[in-house]
Amino acid sequence: MISWNADQNALREGVAQWCDALSEGHAERDAAAVFPREQWKLVQRSGILGLPFDERWGGLGQSLLTTMYVLEELGAGCRDGGLAFSVATHLTGVGVPLERFGSHTLKQRFLPGVCSGGTIGAHAITESGSGSDALAMRTTATRDADGGFVLRGSKSFVSNGPVADVFVVYARTHPDGGPFGISAFVVERNTPGLTVGAPVGKMGLRTSPLSELHFDDCRIPASAVLGRVGSGFLILDHVMKWEILLAFIISTGQMRYRLDRCVEYAKERTQFGQAIGSYQAISHRIVDMKIGLETSRKWLYDTAVRMTAGENVTTDISISKVIASESALASAQAAVQIFGGSGYLTECGLEKDLRDAVAGPIYSGTSEIQRNRVASMLGL
Template identity: 65%
Template sequence: MTEWTDTSSALRDGLARWLDALNTTSTGHDGTSAFPWDRWKLVKDSGLLRLPFESRWGGLGADLRTTMHVLEKLGEGCRDGGLSFSVATHVASTGVPLQRFGSTRLKEVYLPKICAGDAIGAHAITEPDSGSDALNMHTTAVRDKDHFVLNGNKTFISNGPVADIFVVYARTHPAGGSLGITAFLVERGTPGFDIGDPVAKMGLHSSPLSDLYFDGCRVPADNVVGRVGWGYRVLHHVMKREILYSFAISAGAMRHRLDRCVDYANTRRQFGKNIGSYQAVAHKIVEMKIGLETSRMWLYAAAEKVMTGVESTMDIAIAKLVTSENNTASALAAIQVFGGYGYLAEYGLEQELRDAVAGTVYSGTSEIQRNRIASMLGM
């Protein structure tokens, strides 16, 4: 059983007072596909973005499990799934690698802006011809004196249209493999770096997505995150936290959905009885509960291994797979519990289903996670 410190509980409780405001501000509705700048300001003011970073950069110094605990509350209380996803992306994709691998100069210049939310972060890994095969990327970075020159394209970049700072992964050695990739910090507006228009997608509408284009983009060699050839090492560190952060948010959304369904089943009457008294309805809700608790156990157990330095690759894959698929099943079950009302946009459940499906795709598809687990089992 997980026990939380007073500090962890205080940070989680501190977020609660911001949640009503996050749900009542005017922009960023699912139907608009616009980034919710007013809600982002509330997120900044709440201190949420400061959680896992050291105090000397303006952070709160929360450990991994505490950060997840607070993000789970965000998922429970904020109905804008796109905004929550952008928060996790900002923190994990840019702040996390800079704090762990960035030079003192990079930290001094950029981490305070990331903690404050004054500069939005994103990372660029995926390419049109090498989605899940990250080591087969074709974007290149060639050394030219005190710069690297980047050429290539990136796709499916969350936060791309609004981000100010990008951690870009590019090939620096033609031989390929894990030692051929390097991570670079690239600012919006760098000559030779263009950002495509927002791309329409199924869900997470308020978290904008775009392509990135590099054409002779000159990046100072001092902007290497870590060392040349360390890109895979940086990415491995980042992806563990990206998965744990974003799916802790999913667990919070699952808890909120479960509570709604229990309340609805105990008040909605059909054929003279509350619908929760019918086994067909009750069992759906029981499965939602089991899915939630199973997901949370895997997420926090995996986090414990990461924090203690124990090998956690399989645990992360299982946690991601279990949570993403349980979240999608939970969202579909909620629509069925609510019946015709669940199908109406007014109730928000169809939006939650569209948002949940994304979790089975990003950060490595369910199929990739199963392949990874099978490989670690020796198959």
């Protein structure tokens, strides 16, 4: 069991103080599917965006575990699930690869803005034709006469895309290189040849805007390469570990919020002369919510401990992702069912949680992909 110290608890309590303001108007923003610019400014002021980054870039220099501990509280207190998802995408999609693999010049240029939130980040991986099969991507980056690269192709499902100022783009630099034929690039929004598509409507996480990116002879300098040419797949593997840990620890906070609401409601709501929590059908469903929450938290935090220690967590990450994403979805569906007709109404807020949770088993590698990876690690 992890013991949290006074400094970690203070950081967590500090974020909790912002959550009411971050949640204000969340239902209206979700209905309109608009990015919450004013709330993003509050996120900037809270310091959340600098948590895991070095102080020299304006960060707070906190560990992975501390960052997760604080973000869990964001999930519990902030009712705007799309905003919380955009925070995770910003941190992991651009900040994490920049600090771990970026040159000093790239860090100096972009990390201060990432830490402050003045520069919004997104990463571009998925393509409509390849989906979860990242090695099948067709977007290319070819050398030009000046030693730079020319990007050609398109990306889909780019979270934060419509509002991002900088992107980490993964593209094929060698047609037959397999995992070593992919490279990662830092691309600014105003780069000629890059077109950001209009926001795409979606089921949930509506305040976290989604779009396509199109690259039409988009020229970028050689200095835009993250790490080395051909190291993109290794970078992506590192990024996805962080993305799963941060995005789904936020989900556990959301699960905790729903559990607390359901326990309170089950004690107060009466049917046929007694509190509905006295009925086994309801109490067992709430117990399953508790089990899902605690199992998810344990897998995520234990995996983070092992990853920090430098251990191989390929299997652990996949198991954590399956458990946390599917438990979050089950939790959201159970909450709607426990609240009955009220849970189905928009004003209750739980139907929005359910729509948001449906995405969990899909993004960051589908549940099917994660199970395939575990099977492969078992030698199957």
